[in-house]
Amino acid sequence: MSRMKSIDPSIKPGEATPPRAAERILGVARDLFYRRGIRAIGVDEIVRRAGVTKPSLYRSFPSKDELAASYLRQYDLEFWERFDEAVDAHPGDPRAQIKAFLIRVGKRTQKTDYRGCGMTNAAVEYPERGHPARVVSEANKQELRRRLRAMATAMGAGDADTLGDGLLLLIEGAYISGQLFGAGGPAQSVARNADLLIEASLKK
Amino acid sequence: MSRMKSIDPSIKPGEATPPRAAERILGVARDLFYRRGIRAIGVDEIVRRAGVTKPSLYRSFPSKDELAASYLRQYDLEFWERFDEAVDAHPGDPRAQIKAFLIRVGKRTQKTDYRGCGMTNAAVEYPERGHPARVVSEANKQELRRRLRAMATAMGAGDADTLGDGLLLLIEGAYISGQLFGAGGPAQSVARNADLLIEASLKK
DNA sequence: TGACAATGTTACCGATCGGTACGTATACCT
DNA sequence: AGGTATACGTACCGATCGGTAACATTGTCA
Numbered sequence: 001m002s003r004m005k006s007i008d009p010s011i012k013p014g015e016a017t018p019p020r021a022a023e024r025i026l027g028v029a030r031d032l033f034y035r036r037g038i039r040a041i042g043v044d045e046i047v048r049r050a051g052v053t054k055p056s057l058y059r060s061f062p063s064k065d066e067l068a069a070s071y072l073r074q075y076d077l078e079f080w081e082r083f084d085e086a087v088d089a090h091p092g093d094p095r096a097q098i099k100a101f102l103i104r105v106g107k108r109t110q111k112t113d114y115r116g117c118g119m120t121n122a123a124v125e126y127p128e129r130g131h132p133a134r135v136v137s138e139a140n141k142q143e144l145r146r147r148l149r150a151m152a153t154a155m156g157a158g159d160a161d162t163l164g165d166g167l168l169l170l171i172e173g174a175y176i177s178g179q180l181f182g183a184g185g186p187a188q189s190v191a192r193n194a195d196l197l198i199e200a201s202l203k204k
Numbered sequence: 205m206s207r208m209k210s211i212d213p214s215i216k217p218g219e220a221t222p223p224r225a226a227e228r229i230l231g232v233a234r235d236l237f238y239r240r241g242i243r244a245i246g247v248d249e250i251v252r253r254a255g256v257t258k259p260s261l262y263r264s265f266p267s268k269d270e271l272a273a274s275y276l277r278q279y280d281l282e283f284w285e286r287f288d289e290a291v292d293a294h295p296g297d298p299r300a301q302i303k304a305f306l307i308r309v310g311k312r313t314q315k316t317d318y319r320g321c322g323m324t325n326a327a328v329e330y331p332e333r334g335h336p337a338r339v340v341s342e343a344n345k346q347e348l349r350r351r352l353r354a355m356a357t358a359m360g361a362g363d364a365d366t367l368g369d370g371l372l373l374l375i376e377g378a379y380i381s382g383q384l385f386g387a388g389g390p391a392q393s394v395a396r397n398a399d400l401l402i403e404a405s406l407k408k
Numbered sequence: 409t410g411a412c413a414a415t416g417t418t419a420c421c422g423a424t425c426g427g428t429a430c431g432t433a434t435a436c437c438t
Numbered sequence: 439a440g441g442t443a444t445a446c447g448t449a450c451c452g453a454t455c456g457g458t459a460a461c462a463t464t465g466t467c468a
């Protein structure tokens with residue numbers, strides 16, 4: 001007899017192929033951490049809303065800090081997915097890539113309950129150097145800076161590093177302003193301002 | 205007899221004219237809240253480092269949240285002092301005012317242990333609408349936006365609101381990047397990028 | 409000198425924090 | 439069927455959270 005090694009359609013929902021506790025925990029943590037902040041959420045609330053118990057959490061994650069770091073590593077993956085979507089949509093045209101990315105960022109910032117960038121927020125919540133969450137956040141931002149500078153170079157900007165950094169400032173400003181001002185805030189103009197800055201930097 | 209109503213030089217230090225507990229508490233809270241974050245600091249540590257006890261804190265401040273709000277109100281005052289210093293240094297020249305302000309911001313962001321803007325950080329730490337700390341922070345940012353847009357108008361920018369918002373994005377980006385990257389980070393270029401953006405917005 | 413108000417101190421509260429020891433059930437492979 | 443490893447739940451830990459009741463001390467007036 002050939003045993004089914006993947007999914008058995010006869011199983012009742014939520015019984016077999018049980019959504020691994022670790023995945024449910026990470027999913028709930030991801031949502032709560034992003035929306036309400038990492039420090040604001042206790043592990044009890046996470047396990048309660050995940051429908052599991054605390055030892056289940058601590059068998060999959062060494063500590064709350066590491067759970068937060070896992071959340072950010074997942075966030076990092078999804079971030080670069082979004083970023084590369086914009087890049088891939090305009091091959092060889094970094095200016096259009098930036099514009100496409102920022103148009104989407106600007107739109108997201110106008111949604112209610114927008115809470116900014118999970119990476120940026122985590123770095124604000126954990127200023128101590130070496131904190132697991134901050135380490136992930138810093139690495140993400142370093143890489144973002146590197147890529148923005150590279151794109152500015154590819155655009156042929158006179159001072160590419162300055163332009164790359166300027167774009168980073170606008171992006172971070174959009175993340176923060178988005179959650180500070182809500183809809184109608186300054187973040188909606190991030191794409192236009194970035195394009196103006198690029199324009200000015202190329203003519204130099 | 206004329207009684208001395210202010211300071212009596214015969215008093216021993218730290219005995220009479222005792223530095224009002226409320227002031228010492230606020231001073232310590234201000235330092236700790238800014239450097240390590242509001243949520244990260246407990247009231248016990250504040251009173252311990254202020255050399256007082258907890259009831260002293262709660263007689264002067266209704267709650268920790270209100271103490272945080274008081275810290276931010278003081279921060280607000282000092283912020284506008286710095287802002288107006290740059291403004292007053294260049295009467296009638298908003299572009300030079302912005303530049304002067306941002307040069308100073310850029311320098312501050314390069315200092316070790318720079319922790320960004322207390323207002324911005326507080327808003328990240330407390331996303332819940334109506335939180336006392338967040339209320340102060342939002343009011344400060346609204347006013348900053350208003351003034352930046354007014355200055356952009358005074359510069360004669362074609363789309364003054366967009367320029368004002370662009371400057372706000374750069375500023376917020378500098379606050380965040382300053383604490384994310386430390387010295388050598390993108391925030392050091394905030395003044396130059398702002399000036400480039402202004403240049404581009406005026407020629408439009 | 410004595411009353412009053414303000415300020416400081418000791419000791420404590422229930423709730424929640426992150427984290428764990430230990431017993432129980434379940435799935436899988438032989 | 440039986441053995442075994444894995445996953446899960448009950449109950450609990452000390453520490454710390456924000457906040458308070460009741461008492462002692464002080465300075466300032468009449």
